[in-house]
Amino acid sequence: MKKTIGTLALFGLIAAGCAAMVSDEEREAQALAMMKASFKESGQxxxxxxxxxxxxxxxxxxxxxxxxxxxxxxxxxxxxxxxxxxxxxxxxxxxxxxxxxxxxxxxxxxxxxxxxxxxxxxxxxxxxxxxxxxxxxxxxxxxxxxxxxxxxxxxxxxxxxxxxxxxxxxxxxxxxxxxxxxxxxxxxxxxxxxxxxxxxxxxxxx
Ligand code: HEC
CATH class of the missing domain: 1.10.760.10 (Cytochrome c-like domain)
Known part of the structure; x- marks a missing residue:
């Protein structure tokens, strides 16, 4: 059990580390892709x-x-x-x-x-x-x-x-x-x- 909690905590740390490593450019590209997927072109x-x-x-x-x-x-x-x-x-x-x-x-x-x-x-x-x-x-x-x-x-x-x-x-x-x-x-x-x-x-x- 102890080992599982330790492993989970470690995963948590790695996940937090990864989140912090996402650059401004990557975040902006993700946001843009999300917005482009949710809007439809219409007229002009x-x-x-x-x-x-x-x-x-x-x-x-x-x-x-x-x-x-x-x-x-x-x-x-x-x-x-x-x-x-x-x-x-x-x-x-x-x-x-x-x-x-x-x-x-x-x-x-x-x-x-x-x-x-x-x-x-x-x-x-x-x-x-x-x-x-x-x-x-x-x-x-x-x-x-x-x-x-x-x-x-x-x-x-x-x-x-x-x-x-x-x-x-x-x-x-x-x-x-x-x-x-x-x-x-x-x-x-x-x-x-x-x-x-x-x-x-x-x-x-x-
Ligand atoms: C969406 C809102 C918005 C619209 C529409 C808008 N303005 Fe503005 N305007 C602002 C804001 C906020 C400021 C103050 C910040 C700045 O200087 O950009 C400003 C500042 C100005 C200033 C500078 C004032 C100073 O004391 O130097 C002028 C001149 C001006 N607007 C003219 C216009 C004219 C003419 C139009 C239409 C063609 C227009 N604005 C449309 C928001 C707007």
């Missing part, structure tokens, strides 16, 4: 949406009480900044009225949406923008009076464009979508959303 929603890029992988490794060291975050942000594509015509601000429609719309990218139609950005799901819209989420900071407070400068236009294009370029692991980088919004749509934030005539700045 393909299983490759579960594949993470290097930045997303790093963000998944640092969660809960495992805080990402600042230098790691800064390196990731620099890499994301380098991926931003600015408009060839140098103009960053479009039409705020169109920007308001894009910010209001949550249509797009779902399996049931027609990929030929333009996507919305659903900014209001996370931000307050104009005062007239009372239904908004608070995951992100209020953007009411964004241009008025931050200044209608070319630098701020550039920041607004860059932030919407690739939110991770300024805060690694942000929960805000990377609208340009991920192909959710077109360049012209991003300019219109920037106008919503930066045009002095936009209701955001009234």
């Amino acid at each position: 929603a393909k299983l490759d949406r579960l594949d993470q890029d290097d930045m997303q992988k790093m963000c998944s490794r640092y969660h809960g009480d495992k805080v990402m060291p600042r230098d790691v975050g800064e390196k990731l942000e620099k890499e994301q900044q380098a991926l931003i594509k600015f408009p060839a015509d140098g103009k960053l601000v479009g039409d705020w009225k169109s920007g308001e429609r894009i910010a209001q719309s949550g249509v797009g990218k779902q399996f049931s949406d027609n990929p030929a139609n333009p996507n919305g950005a659903n900014c209001y799901a996370c931000h307050q923008l104009s005062k007239a819209e009372l239904a908004y989420g608070t995951i992100g900071p209020s953007l009411y009076n964004f241009g008025k407070i931050r200044g209608f400068t070319p630098e701020m236009q550039k920041y607004a464009f860059s932030k919407v294009y690739n939110s991770q370029a300024f805060s690694a692991c942000s929960s805000m979508p990377r609208f340009g980088h991920s192909g959710i919004l077109t360049e012209a749509q991003i300019k219109d959303v920037v106008a919503l934030l930066m045009d002095p005539e936009s209701p955001v700045n009234k």
Whole structure:
């Protein structure tokens, strides 16, 4: 009997040892395989949406009480900044009225949406923008009076464009979508959303 308990304990130790030896990569591969087995592709929603890029992988490794060291975050942000594509015509601000429609719309990218139609950005799901819209989420900071407070400068236009294009370029692991980088919004749509934030005539700045 003693021997059996001893053997069991030994097995327990070996099992615990093995569990600890599984690398991050192996664990991630197992989790990915499990998720891919449990989702079905439908319409434009393909299983490759579960594949993470290097930045997303790093963000998944640092969660809960495992805080990402600042230098790691800064390196990731620099890499994301380098991926931003600015408009060839140098103009960053479009039409705020169109920007308001894009910010209001949550249509797009779902399996049931027609990929030929333009996507919305659903900014209001996370931000307050104009005062007239009372239904908004608070995951992100209020953007009411964004241009008025931050200044209608070319630098701020550039920041607004860059932030919407690739939110991770300024805060690694942000929960805000990377609208340009991920192909959710077109360049012209991003300019219109920037106008919503930066045009002095936009209701955001009234
Ligand atoms: C899923 C939620 C979510 C959506 C959708 C979203 N954002 Fe954000 N946004 C955030 C969060 C969270 C932050 C704060 C963290 C950060 O800076 O990334 C933020 C930050 C920002 C900032 C920086 C604010 C500052 O003070 O510098 C801007 C500008 C912004 N969002 C604009 C937008 C616009 C425009 C849209 C729509 C095109 C949008 N966001 C959609 C979550 C979201």
